[in-house]
Amino acid sequence: MAGEKRIGILTSGGDCAGLNAVIRAAVHRAAHHGWEIVGIEDGTQGLLQRPVRYVTLDRNMVDGNMMRQGGTILGTTNKGDPFAYPMADGSRKDRSAEIIGGLRELGVDALIGIGGDGSMAILRKLAAIGGIKLIGIPKTIDNDLGVTETSVGFDTAVAVATEALDRLQPTAASHDRVMVLEVMGRDAGHIALSAGIAGGADVILLPEIAWSVQGIAAKIRRIQQAGRNFALVVVSEAVKTMEGAAAQQQFTDGQKRYGGIGNYVGHLIAEATGAETRVTVLGHVQRGCPPSYRDRLLASAFGVKAVDLIAEGKSDRLLAWSNRQVIDVPIEEAIKTYAAVDVDSTLVQTARGLGIYLGD
The missing domain is CATH 3.40.50.450 (Rossmann fold)
Structure with a gap:
């Protein structure tokens, strides 16, 4: 042209x-x-x-x-x-x-x-x-x-979350703690799943898979019985509470945004296991780096x-x-095709094969 x-x-x-x-x-x-x-x-x-x-x-x-x-x-x-x-x-x-x-x-x-x-x-x-x-x-x-x-933007967000787990592991081990990391993910749990596997998490909670505190507690007890004194838990911000509600906060501009599920899960883990639990909310750190x-x-x-x-x-x-190349598709087709985490996908199977608790 x-x-x-x-x-x-x-x-x-x-x-x-x-x-x-x-x-x-x-x-x-x-x-x-x-x-x-x-x-x-x-x-x-x-x-x-x-x-x-x-x-x-x-x-x-x-x-x-x-x-x-x-x-x-x-x-x-x-x-x-x-x-x-x-x-x-x-x-x-x-x-x-x-x-x-x-x-x-x-x-x-x-x-x-x-x-x-x-x-x-x-x-x-x-x-x-x-x-x-x-x-x-x-x-x-x-x-x-x-x-x-x-x-x-996805790869960087996963890299930041993985690095956060790398940094949380030593302090978790030093203090015999369960460390809960809340990561972004508006409706899909791709960041949590990828970073959780790469960062050696013991528990990964996704909005696509139902979970229970009893299941998490059982996993932590098995870790303790095997002689390890700490655990790493990754939670996607879109994970729902045990009652099936979204953990959201209302801000001064009137909008409701995700926030709080990490603290919610951390509190339940502490109650169910007696383990000292700390929560880190990664938030916009996943967006703003090189x-x-x-x-x-x-x-x-x-x-x-x-x-x-x-x-x-x-x-x-x-x-x-x-397939390792750039293609182009109609925009209408593209925005109709939503991709949540496929519960039968390779990464989900990998996580389960590694013994990571994903849900019940």
Whole structure:
């Protein structure tokens, strides 16, 4: 596809490691075609401002150091559905036309959106209404998009959680304690499962598998009877209580978010076993660090391929990693395919084969 083009790029939803590597790769590949990349600031929020908030990106701005940076240099948001935008008076307003107008004001020929399933659903709807060519790149530490084997940010989140277990093990052994680590995972337990296996956990609690305190206590007793004085427990934040309720907290902005299941589980373990128990909530530490080499590679491959798809005239496609290569699939198909932990998967079987308690 010949001619000079202007491509918009934005990050949407929660941040994660690897976003800057995507942006960098897209800028370098666009420069190869002689095209311009404009970075839209704070996701769709930047498109609601007048003038639109953006920065023109060139290769001098995106050197190798950028790949090492966590977060996103463009900023992002996971608030404010443009089709039902919360207003100051408490009402909701459809502001989608303003966002589409912002894209037209920028004069972009295509848009690269980096986000999860929720962001992709919104961006796809905006693109369809506005006649905008859209290429999506999957990023979520939860790794719950079914069409891709892995998403940008997941590998780093698992690496951070695994390192946390490595650091908790010596202090657990020194004090004869049960250490409970609560990790992120909005609805799926992929982080907990992968990090738990890699970090030598004794118990891994996932939202996909029912559990009981009696089962955990029995596992800890077996560990003690074998002569070990400590245990490591990993809990996904989306794990439900014994009563089947989600452990959530309400914040000052009115939103409810996951939080508290680690302390809940830790208290039950202490009551059931008499063991001294400590709880660590890893939280946003899993998001904000420099990306792992795998996330840098994945992000770079996605960024290059996104620009190549635009060059081929393609639109309404989401990139995915499959069989060691980047593929592209329809966005609609991609966001319909959700991937929770498969209870019969290889990793679940591995955990059980290692004697890790996953549930009853």
